[in-house]
Amino acid sequence: MKKTLLALIVAAALAPAAVMTARAETPAPPPATHEVKMILDGTSARFEPANLTIRAGDRIRFTTVSGGPHNVAFDPAKVPDAAEARLSAAMAGQIQPLSGALMMNAGDSYTITFAGVPAGRYEYFCMPHAGMNMKGVITVQ
Secondary structure: OHHHHHHHHHHHHHHHHHHHHHHHOOOOOOOOEEEEEEEEEOOEEEEEOOEEEEOOOOEEEEEEOOOOOEOOEOOHHHOOHHHHHHHHHOOOOOOEOOEOOOEOOOOOEEEEEOOOOOOEEEEEEOHHHHHHOOEEEEEEO
16 A cells, blocks of 8 residues: 555656656748759859758748749659658659759749658759759758
C-alpha cells in the first residue's frame, strides 16, 4: 500500500512539469515562400538571388522579369536518388526530367515546393540561358 501511495505522489508531482514542458515547445513555423527573379539584361542572364537557403517544406516562386524564355532545371545526375522523386513530383509541366516549363513573358511564374525533399545542396540552371551561366544553388536545411 505504501508503494502505491508513493507512486501516486511522485506521479502527481511530475505531472505539472510534463504539462509545462509540452506547452513550452514551439511549433514549427509555417512553410515560407521565397521569391527568385529571372532576369536577362543585355548579355547578362541571372537568377536573383541565385543562391538560397530554405527549410524543408518551403516553396520557391521563380518569376520571369525580363528576357524570356526562362525555366528552372536540375541536372538529374547531380540530384541524389532519395530526392529525385520528391523534387520531380513538385515540378509541374516538366519539359524533360527535372526541367520545369518554359516561361515566356514577364510576370510568368513557376513554383516548386520542397516538401519531403531531403536536406542538401541542389544546383539549378535555366536551360535556355545555360550558355550564359544562368545558374544557382538551393540549400535545403
